[in-house]
Amino acid sequence: MGGISCSYLRQEPIQPAGRHSEEMAMAREMVQALRQRGPEAQRTTVFGHVIFGHARFNNTGFNGGDQPICNEDQSVAVVCDGEIYNHRELRRELIGKGHTFQTDTDIEVIVHLYEEMGGELFSRLNGMFALVLHDRKKNIVLVGRDRLGEKPLVYWQSAEKMLFASELKVLLLHPDIPRKLNDDALALYFNSLYVPAPHTIVADVHELLPAHYLLITGETLTPVQYWQPELAVNWNMHEQEAIESFLSLFEQAVAARIGTNEQLGVFLSGGIDSSAVTAFASQYHRGRLQSFCVGMRDGADERPFARTVADLYQTDHQEVCVTDRVEDVVVKVCAYFDEPFGDSSAIPTYLAAREAGRHVRAVLTGDGADELFAGYNYYFDQRYLFNSRVVSKVVRETDTFCMQKLGRTCADRLYSRKGHDRSWSNWYGMRSMLDDETVAALLGRPFTAPSTFFSTSGWLNFHDQDPLTVAFSHDLQFFLPGDLLKKVDMASKKASLQCRNPFLDHRLVEFAMTIPPHLKLRNRETKYLLKQALQAYLPSEVLFRQKQGFGAPVETWLKNQLRELVQDSLAKGCRAEQYLDRTAMDDLLVRFYEQGATDYRLCFGLWMLLMFELWLVNHWHTV
Structure with a gap:
């Protein structure tokens, strides 16, 4: 796992010491830019038509984690950012079919599955992953992404080559990519806080959709959707049936993500989702589970609720109340994000990841539960x-x-x-x-x-x-991968931390979409079914308290700590003026600062302007 950056020449093998020496130099520069994703080592490897770049992040305890990993006759190789949770079962199956393994890593099952199944291999993987595989005998490249979009993958192509990477800012280092913004993506950003796949903010650079892979053979590129579940509500499902099925699937999902890593923690906010993960993880983790809760000086402080759950399950609990200068943290986080990103909860998410990263290499999170089990109040509308x-x-x-x-x-x-x-x-x-x-x-x-x-x-x-x-x-296809999972991935990798999401196990997702909506929202309760299912595991003061969320006090920040940064960054002559109308920008500024408008959408509009300007400064006008 870690980060990947790859170059594929469509018509000829790589000649590293000859005509492709400049491409090799660029590949080395690109993989170095991924060192926060993979701090242990960054390496490039020539393999047929591909230069594999891999930044290694060790947190699984497996031996032989250097990538690319090859099959027995060295004809197939893969690099992968992520984890395969069912690798043990797959390994036993593949050994039974005569395959020989050279390492004990989870990623090696991919090359042997390819030998058996070709592109159908993705349907057998239970995990979070973004990968590039090359069969140099057949000049085939497979580029695939997990079902829900936990791991990012962007790509660009020309007639002669294709480039792939974990992060857009890595591709922007390559001189072949034209520097032109995507106006449709910019409109989507200001509409939604994020840029949804398959768009990126850069014209002609695309993000691979979740649950898809690309089959590339020379000049031909074929996108394939490998996960196509029939998602139909079972209107006859009874409450007890739903509870029993959820508990079984959730237990399996948590157990699969515990792995062999002793350095494992959990983000414990004190809300129902992270508390449920903590309750189940404490049953399977060998040793004492570590938990982490962050309180913000100007925002909601859920530490007392987290402490209740930590005491109940006897976790090694770490609390921190952030006192960093907000303006310093905002600038630092924006410098790492590879696209304009308007979800302000990226700031506390990074701070939580930074604290956890001082103690463990991986954490479990509760992401996805709100979207699967109706956790937001506005679902009532x-x-x-x-x-x-x-x-x-x-x-x-x-x-x-x-x-x-x-x-x-x-x-x-x-x-x-x-x-x-x-x-x-x-x-x-x-x-x-x-x-x-x-x-x-x-x-x-x-x-x-x-x-x-x-x-x-x-x-x-x-x-x-x-x-x-x-x-x-809408939330499962756009909001979850484009906003929430993007936020968690980038904020955690800034802190060199790996996040695992039990609620996003695809078997649990498929089941959740069959639950009748009246079992998710009932008696004016969000997550009704989840709360009923977890009554034996969590105290009522955690289950039935009002949801606070993990946001940031954006309005307070913009009017106080960040006011000078906003005024300096968005002053006349700023970079955003090259892409946005100055009069419209001034209208947002005046309505917020001088007319005292209180609409939260206006507040976030100004926040998005600031994030866009900081992205231009860090990643666009520097290349």
Whole structure:
């Protein structure tokens, strides 16, 4: 695991000491830029038509972790960022078929699976991964990414070559890549806080979609989706059946991610998701599990709740209240992120990863539970969404009255199972940060509307179109990989830490999408099913407390600690003016600082402007 950067020449093998010496020098520079992903070693290897670059990160305890790893006759090689959780079962199966293993690493199963199955190998992997494999006898390259998008992979191609890397800023070191921003991606960024795959902020550079691989044979590139589950709600599922299935699958997912690593911790916020992971991980981890909780001086402090869970499961608990100068941390984190990124929780996520990285090499997280089990309050807007606004209002008010008088809702079965026009448009509006009019004013030139992209670019097959399934569909395909997993990957790698996400085990994800929405939201409770399932594991003060989230006090920061940074960075003559309309930028600044507008979307609009300018300074106008 670690980071990867590879060059593929379509028509001829690499000649490192001859005509391709400059390509070799560039490959060495690119892999060095990945040293925070792989601090142990950075190496390049010539193999057929490919220069493999791999930055190694050791946290599994396996021997023989240098990459690329080859098959028995050295005809197939692979580099991989990530972990394969079912490698032991696969290894036993492959040895039974006559394969010989040279290392005890999890990654070696990939080359032998390729010999057996070709591109079908991806369907057998349970893990998080981004990989590049080369069969030099057949001049075939496979480039693949895990099902949910936990590990990133970007690529660029020309008629003569292709480049692949874990991070966009690594590709930008290569002189062949044209320096042109992607206007559609810029519009998506200001709409959504992030740039969703397959876009990147750079024109002609693409991010590989989750659950896909590229089959490359010389000049031909074929994208293949290898995970295509039929995601259909089982409307007849009973609560106890759902609880039992969840507990079994979740236990398996946590156990698979414990591995053999003694240096393992857990991000423990005191919320239900991380607390559930802690409860189950403590049963399987050999030795005392380490847990980490970060409180921010100006933000929510959940340390007392985390302490309750840590005491219950006797973890080696570490607490820290961050006192760093906010402006210093913001500049440092922005310098590492490879694209403009507007989710402010990247700051506390990095601080938590930095603290954990001082003690362990890998942590378990609770990411994904909110999107799978309805953990956000604004899912209630979807739950009460009918094609008629009058009906929506009546049903919502009926439930509110019943909760006040009876202590429970009465309209759980009054849910619109059929799709209607408002299902998607309401959720798009919920997930949009700046509206289309504001984005158009900022860019001042034509672009594809974000609504068009999100309504046409889904890649998973959701059978149902009820309002909540529409919301879960959007979040699983766009928000989760583009925002949350991007944030966790980049913030943790800045701290040279590996994060594992039990809730994102694909078997658990497939099951979660079959659970009827009325078992996820009930009695005005988010994560109703999850809370019922975990009552034997967690105290009620953790299960039923109000969700706080892991955000940052952006408005406070912008008006105080970051005000000078904003004014200096976005002053007239700043780099952002080359791509955005100055009048529209000034309008956001004036409305926030002088007119005192309190709309949180305006606040994040200004935050996104700052992040864009800092990205230009760090990664665009330096090349």
